[in-house]
Amino acid sequence: MNSDFFFTLQSGEQIPIIIETRHGVRNVTLRPKTMPKKEIHVTKPWSTSTKFVLNFVESKQKWIEKIFNSVPSKEHVKPGDTVEFFGRNVLLKHDENIRSNKYLNTDKTTLCIGGGADMFERRVRDFIKSELLEEIKIIIKTTPREYWPKHISLRDTTSRWGSCSSTGNMSFSWRLAFAPYEVMRYVVMHELSHTKHMDHSPEFWATVSQLYGFGVERAKRWLAKNGQSLHKYF
Numbered sequence: 001m002n003s004d005f006f007f008t009l010q011s012g013e014q015i016p017i018i019i020e021t022r023h024g025v026r027n028v029t030l031r032p033k034t035m036p037k038k039e040i041h042v043t044k045p046w047s048t049s050t051k052f053v054l055n056f057v058e059s060k061q062k063w064i065e066k067i068f069n070s071v072p073s074k075e076h077v078k079p080g081d082t083v084e085f086f087g088r089n090v091l092l093k094h095d096e097n098i099r100s101n102k103y104l105n106t107d108k109t110t111l112c113i114g115g116g117a118d119m120f121e122r123r124v125r126d127f128i129k130s131e132l133l134e135e136i137k138i139i140i141k142t143t144p145r146e147y148w149p150k151h152i153s154l155r156d157t158t159s160r161w162g163s164c165s166s167t168g169n170m171s172f173s174w175r176l177a178f179a180p181y182e183v184m185r186y187v188v189m190h191e192l193s194h195t196k197h198m199d200h201s202p203e204f205w206a207t208v209s210q211l212y213g214f215g216v217e218r219a220k221r222w223l224a225k226n227g228q229s230l231h232k233y234f
Contacts, residue, residue: 005050007040007057009068015040019053022046028056032067034231040064070228077121077233079113085128085177086135094120101127125234129154132177132184139188143211147192161187161223164194175230179223186212186219 005017015032018041029043044053057064077083079094091110098114101123113123133154140148150168162172170191176184189211197204209216 005054007064009065013038013068015064015068017042017054017057019044019050028053030057030060032064034068034228038068074231075233077124079120083124083233086131087181092124121234128177129174132172132174135177135184136172136188139185140192143189143192147195147211149192149195161227162191164191164198166198168195173230178230178232179226180219182215183219183222186216186223189216 005019006014007017008014015038018039020041020043022043023046025043025045027045028048031041031043033039033041040057042053042057077092079092081092082089083092084090086108088107088109090108093104093110093112094117095112095114096116098112101111101113104110104112111124111127113120113127115123133152136152140152149164149170151170153169153171154174155171156175157171157173160173161176162170164170172187172191176187179187186208190208192211193204193207196207212219
C-alpha cells in the first residue's frame with residue numbers, strides 16, 4: 001500500500017490516497033471512506049501506473065467532494081442531551097452512584113448511565129449497541145429458521161450496513177440503531193436474503209420483498225438518502 005499521495009478538497013483539506021496493487025483485478029476501484037477517518041482507497045491492477053490512478057482520482061473531483069461534504073460533524077453526547085435511537089427520543093441522565101445502565105420509565109424515553117463521568121459517552125454507546133443486538137435477534141426470529149445466521153456481530157463500518165458470509169455469519173453496522181425501525185428491519189432482511197442468494201439478482205430482491213413485506217422500497221430509499229446521518233454521534 002502507498003499513502004504518500006493526497007487529494008485536496010476545495011476547502012483546502014487534504015485527504016490521504018491509499019493505493020493498493022492487487023493481482024487478478026482488471027479495473028481501478030475507488031472507495032472514499034469517511035469513518036473512522038477520511039481516506040480515499042484505490043485498488044489497481046499491477047499494469048496500471050500510479051500516475052494514471054492519481055489522474056483518475058482527480059477526474060472524480062465533484063463526486064468525491066460531494067461525499068466528503070455530506071459527512072455530518074461529530075456530536076458528543078452528555079448528560080441532559082436527548083438522542084434519537086430505535087425511533088425514540090431518549091433523554092440521557094447520569095448517576096455515578098449506580099453501576100448498571102437502565103431506562104427509568106416503561107416507554108424507554110429516559111436512560112440513566114452509571115459510572116464515572118469520563119466514561120459516560122462510551123457507556124451510552126455500549127448500551128445502544130447491546131440493545132441493537134437484541135433487537136436484531138428479535139427481528140431475525142420473525143423469519144423462517146432456514147434464514148437464521150450462525151453468528152451475529154456488530155461493527156462500525158462506513159460503506160456497508162451489513163454483510164453475510166458464505167458460512168452463515170452476519171455482521172451489522174451498530175449505527176443502524178439511529179435509523180427508523182423499518183429501515184433497520186430492511187437491512188436485517190437484506191442480509192438474511194443473502195443466505196439464499198449471495199448476489200443481488202432478481203431472485204435475491206424477490207426474497208427481500210418476501211421477508212420484508214410492504215414498504216421495502218421506501219425503507220431502501222430512506223437509507224440511500226439519509227445513511228450518512230447515522231454517523232452523527234460518537
